[in-house]
Amino acid sequence: MTTPDVLIIGGGLHGLSAALHLARGGATVSLLERRFVGRHASGASAAGVRTLGRNPLELPLSMGAMQMWHSISDLVGDDCGFVAQGQLRVYETDTQADRELARVAALRAAGHENEVMIDQQTLRGLVPGINDKFIGACYAPTDGAADPHRTLVAFRAAAQQAGVQLHEGSGVSALSRDGSRWTIDSEAGRFSAASVINASGAWGARVASLVGEEIPMAAKASMMMVTERIEAMIRPVVSIVGRSLSFKQSSQGTLVLGGGIQGRYDLDREETTLDFRALAAGASAACELMPAVRGLRINRCWSGLEGKTPDLLPVIGPSTVAAGLYHVFGFSGHGFQLVPAAGAAVAEMVATGRPPATLSPFSAARFTTRDVAA
Amino acid sequence: MNSRHDILIVGAGPAGMAAAIELRRLGFAPLVVDEQSAPGGQIWRDVERPRPDALRNALGPDYAAGAEVAGQFRASGVDYRPGTRMWHIEPGLRVFLSQAGKAFVAEPKALLLATGAQERPAPIPGWTLPGVLTVGAAQILMKGSGQIPERPVWIAGSGPLPILYMRQLVAAGGQVAGYLDTTPRGAALRALPHLRSALRGWADLRKGLAWMRALKAGGLHIEKHVTDLVATGTERLEALSYRTADGKAHRVEAEVLLLHEGVVPSIHGTLSVDCAHVWDEAQAALRPALDDWGMTSVEGLYVAGDGAGIAGVRAALARGRLAAQGIAARLGREAGAAEVAGARAELRAASASRGFLDAVFPAPGSSVEIPDDTIVCRCEELTAGEIRAAARIHRGGPNQVKAVTRCGMGPCQGRQCGYTVNRILASAYGQSQADVGFFRIRPPLKPVTLQELAALDEGREAP
Amino acid sequence: MFKQLADPARRSFSVFIDGAEVSARDGETVAAVILRAPPHIARHTPVKETPRAPFCLMGVCFDCLATVDGETSVQTCLVEVQPGMKIERPVGKLRITL
Numbered sequence: 001m002t003t004p005d006v007l008i009i010g011g012g013l014h015g016l017s018a019a020l021h022l023a024r025g026g027a028t029v030s031l032l033e034r035r036f037v038g039r040h041a042s043g044a045s046a047a048g049v050r051t052l053g054r055n056p057l058e059l060p061l062s063m064g065a066m067q068m069w070h071s072i073s074d075l076v077g078d079d080c081g082f083v084a085q086g087q088l089r090v091y092e093t094d095t096q097a098d099r100e101l102a103r104v105a106a107l108r109a110a111g112h113e114n115e116v117m118i119d120q121q122t123l124r125g126l127v128p129g130i131n132d133k134f135i136g137a138c139y140a141p142t143d144g145a146a147d148p149h150r151t152l153v154a155f156r157a158a159a160q161q162a163g164v165q166l167h168e169g170s171g172v173s174a175l176s177r178d179g180s181r182w183t184i185d186s187e188a189g190r191f192s193a194a195s196v197i198n199a200s201g202a203w204g205a206r207v208a209s210l211v212g213e214e215i216p217m218a219a220k221a222s223m224m225m226v227t228e229r230i231e232a233m234i235r236p237v238v239s240i241v242g243r244s245l246s247f248k249q250s251s252q253g254t255l256v257l258g259g260g261i262q263g264r265y266d267l268d269r270e271e272t273t274l275d276f277r278a279l280a281a282g283a284s285a286a287c288e289l290m291p292a293v294r295g296l297r298i299n300r301c302w303s304g305l306e307g308k309t310p311d312l313l314p315v316i317g318p319s320t321v322a323a324g325l326y327h328v329f330g331f332s333g334h335g336f337q338l339v340p341a342a343g344a345a346v347a348e349m350v351a352t353g354r355p356p357a358t359l360s361p362f363s364a365a366r367f368t369t370r371d372v373a374a
Numbered sequence: 375m376n377s378r379h380d381i382l383i384v385g386a387g388p389a390g391m392a393a394a395i396e397l398r399r400l401g402f403a404p405l406v407v408d409e410q411s412a413p414g415g416q417i418w419r420d421v422e423r424p425r426p427d428a429l430r431n432a433l434g435p436d437y438a439a440g441a442e443v444a445g446q447f448r449a450s451g452v453d454y455r456p457g458t459r460m461w462h463i464e465p466g467l468r469v470f471l472s473q474a475g476k477a478f479v480a481e482p483k484a485l486l487l488a489t490g491a492q493e494r495p496a497p498i499p500g501w502t503l504p505g506v507l508t509v510g511a512a513q514i515l516m517k518g519s520g521q522i523p524e525r526p527v528w529i530a531g532s533g534p535l536p537i538l539y540m541r542q543l544v545a546a547g548g549q550v551a552g553y554l555d556t557t558p559r560g561a562a563l564r565a566l567p568h569l570r571s572a573l574r575g576w577a578d579l580r581k582g583l584a585w586m587r588a589l590k591a592g593g594l595h596i597e598k599h600v601t602d603l604v605a606t607g608t609e610r611l612e613a614l615s616y617r618t619a620d621g622k623a624h625r626v627e628a629e630v631l632l633l634h635e636g637v638v639p640s641i642h643g644t645l646s647v648d649c650a651h652v653w654d655e656a657q658a659a660l661r662p663a664l665d666d667w668g669m670t671s672v673e674g675l676y677v678a679g680d681g682a683g684i685a686g687v688r689a690a691l692a693r694g695r696l697a698a699q700g701i702a703a704r705l706g707r708e709a710g711a712a713e714v715a716g717a718r719a720e721l722r723a724a725s726a727s728r729g730f731l732d733a734v735f736p737a738p739g740s741s742v743e744i745p746d747d748t749i750v751c752r753c754e755e756l757t758a759g760e761i762r763a764a765a766r767i768h769r770g771g772p773n774q775v776k777a778v779t780r781c782g783m784g785p786c787q788g789r790q791c792g793y794t795v796n797r798i799l800a801s802a803y804g805q806s807q808a809d810v811g812f813f814r815i816r817p818p819l820k821p822v823t824l825q826e827l828a829a830l831d832e833g834r835e836a837p
Numbered sequence: 838m839f840k841q842l843a844d845p846a847r848r849s850f851s852v853f854i855d856g857a858e859v860s861a862r863d864g865e866t867v868a869a870v871i872l873r874a875p876p877h878i879a880r881h882t883p884v885k886e887t888p889r890a891p892f893c894l895m896g897v898c899f900d901c902l903a904t905v906d907g908e909t910s911v912q913t914c915l916v917e918v919q920p921g922m923k924i925e926r927p928v929g930k931l932r933i934t935l
Contacts, residue, residue: 037770038774228883229931230932231931231933280829283824283831287824287828292933294828295909298827300783301817302816424846425844426842426844429844475908504889505877507894510893510894520841524838752889
């Protein structure tokens with residue numbers, strides 16, 4: 001039997017980040033991953049590092065995360081391929097412009113200065129070749145994007161260097177409370193830990209149900225397309241108001257196209273299936289955004305399996321039914337940017353027994369208390 | 375407009391043509407698509423073209439025999455669309471294709487993949503240099519273009535194809551600088567138990583032996599059990615080095631080197647829809663698990679030809695007929711018992727010598743070390759050393775190694791690196807090649823342009 | 838590197854590789870023509886800009902990608918050559934005109 005202070009279920013980026021912060025704080029940490037590190041959402045991520053257009057409830061955590069991204073190598077010893085070339089969301093009608101202007105004004109009134117409005121001329125300077133029909137954009141200049149696999153490799157290496165014991169190919173079969181400790185049975189044997197962190201992504205609600213906690217959750221399978229390599233020409237990540245498209249150029253030169261276009265999924269088989277009719281709409285939006293890319297070839301498409309909550313906010317906080325169990329999952333397709341800060345917040349919560357203020361919107365209790373609409 | 379055909383056949387090689395002919399005979403109207411501009415597949419590439427006598431004779435009667443099948447195929451009145459790529463199969467047999475830059479969708483009741491085989495990647499240091507091609511490539515050039523190496527050519531590897539090609543090349547007036555046979559010592563001995571069964575396929579074996587005798591009589595320079603083959607050059611191939619069975623190292627100047635380490639079934643289509651596959655130990659390759667009619671574990675999806683497991687042209691014709699008969703029965707029209715029995719008997723006879731051939735020409739296994747500086751992934755230009763370094767940390771298999779290295783993420787979708795990664799990981803993990811498995815296959819099976827895909831959204835699904 | 842065997846029945850015509858006139862014959866692929874035209878390569882790769890020539894000739898290696906009549910990244914081993922075709926050998930990553 002292994003007896004770490006903390007046992008983490010799930011070897012995605014959120015599990016790794018929590019593990020890293022906990023181990024740096026002096027805890028002994030074991031991490032169990034059913035398949036391999038980054039098998040699902042983390043390895044299939046578009047790796048957008050975005051505050052732009054985020055739910056204001058996420059902004060306090062997200063702003064902290066953004067600061068960490070700007071010095072990410074201090075945390076994990078590698079820049080994770082992060083480049084702060086901005087993110088922008090373009091619009092084509094005056095009505096859309098007015099709505100975005102009001103949204104950004106409200107953000108500023110709340111003290112968030114991450115977004116600015118830019119006019120068409122500035123937009124064309126930032127995105128040469130953009131279709132004339134787009135008349136302006138909201139722009140978050142310090143946002144950017146990273147390389148998902150490099151990020152995984154860096155967080156994994158940093159966590160291991162900090163002393164985290166990583167067990168891949170080790171799913172959890174049983175979880176039970178035994179006095180003041182948890183007993184966990186897995187393919188890597190039996191563990192006894194004071195605290196357990198549920199970082200199981202799309203399967204987070206299933207792990208919660210092992211202790212009888214019901215958290216409403218669906219899943220999503222956001223699809224991505226990647227093209228052949230072209231010379232560097234697009235710096236910011238571009239999305240379109242009201243359309244499912246995000247459009248960016250990776251450091252390799254490929255165009256990475258996503259934006260939440262949904263494929264199909266099967267949680268039991270741990271598989272996703274692409275829907276090319278839906279992807280065609282994404283390709284169409286990309287051609288409309290920048291007609292010069294029409295002839296580029298799509299080399300590869302994929303999707304990842306990710307948890308989706310009813311309010312599209314993650315569940316980060318203590319279990320509502322069991323002491324010593326903490327959740328961090330359900331990021332609903334926009335968790336990548338939050339990785340460094342969420343891990344730090346989880347570590348703080350485990351160490352102090354209380355979630356920090358930045359996590360208050362994400363309590364699991366929001367789904368179980370009656371005043372929250374079902 | 376989308377295809378309205380009940381049956382879609384992908385590939386117009388021997389298996390695809392035989393299936394189409396049989397289905398026409400049984401009263402069906404399949405659609406046949408093929409990447410090439412003419413029927414024949416690789417084995418009968420460009421077989422319909424009239425040729426000067428010298429070239430026709432050099433290519434030999436087995437090649438020429440393809441013209442008759444292609445003639446029957448044309449005469450069958452089948453709807454045949456050359457120059458058409460299949461790039462995705464969705465569950466429920468929704469098939470995405472493109473012809474002349476226009477994408478369209480087919481939703482057949484039965485899909486037959488007759489997509490054949492490809493040469494097994496034969497990675498050696500320097501194999502990406504211009505001047506290094508596969509033996510199959512050189513043979514295709516001879517069939518399609520009447521084109522042969524300008525000067526004496528080096529050929530290295532193992533299998534029946536180099537012997538056939540050398541015979542064809544010499545007959546056409548070309549010259550072989552040397553044949554570096556990489557077949558390991560002892561393979562012939564291990565093949566002996568298969569000889570009894572192989573004797574039923576005696577005609578094939580005798581042909582091969584006769585070719586080899588004739589080549590030797592013509593003064594062919596052969597080195598047996600060659601190892602440590604390296605191609606060198608800066609902008610192009612300039613020299614080869616290799617070690618002979620006596621342990622001596624050699625270096626020769628070379629302009630063209632042709633490589634071959636056998637052929638493996640095309641499995642990207644069946645892998646992409648999660649058909650069950652089996653690891654064929656004798657051929658060191660995956661093949662789809664098939665029923666007696668060639669149907670995969672996915673209802674309505676059939677495979678015939680070398681894509682079902684390497685067995686050669688005669689077997690491909692028989693498998694094509696059987697798949698057609700199975701599809702016909704599925705769609706409510708039984709082929710006659712005699713026709714079915716005939717096809718089965720033909721398949722048995724055609725497969726008789728296969729076990730012997732597999733044992734005589736074994737695939738390089740995970741015990742043969744690929745040097746660290748060898749490029750494994752031609753698309754992303756990653757070396758064996760880089761794959762090994764990743765495998766030391768990442769124990770989750772080919773897909774994890776792909777994620778952290780980008781190996782297999784390029785346009786070839788792992789067709790040139792999949793089996794090499796499999797070998798390296800088997801050795802690094804101490805697992806069998808069967809346990810290590812292959813990459814998960816991501817669509818599209820062939821790259822498709824953004825505008826081709828976008829056109830599907832706009833309802834322009836021509837032609 | 839490669840030479841053609843005599844075939845008087847086959848029609849010959851010209852194509853252009855990076856502007857240079859090259860003789861081609863009916864029914865052959867663009868990749869086959871590339872292998873007769875010095876420096877016998879299809880492109881320099883987009884990853885490390887190394888020279889590559891057609892390798893497999895059957896559509897599975899993607900080393901023969903070139904620009905054909907303005908269409909980029911064409912698998913030239915799958916395209917039949919046509920009179921007057923303009924073939925360009927790309928160097929490195931693709932450049933697109935905005």
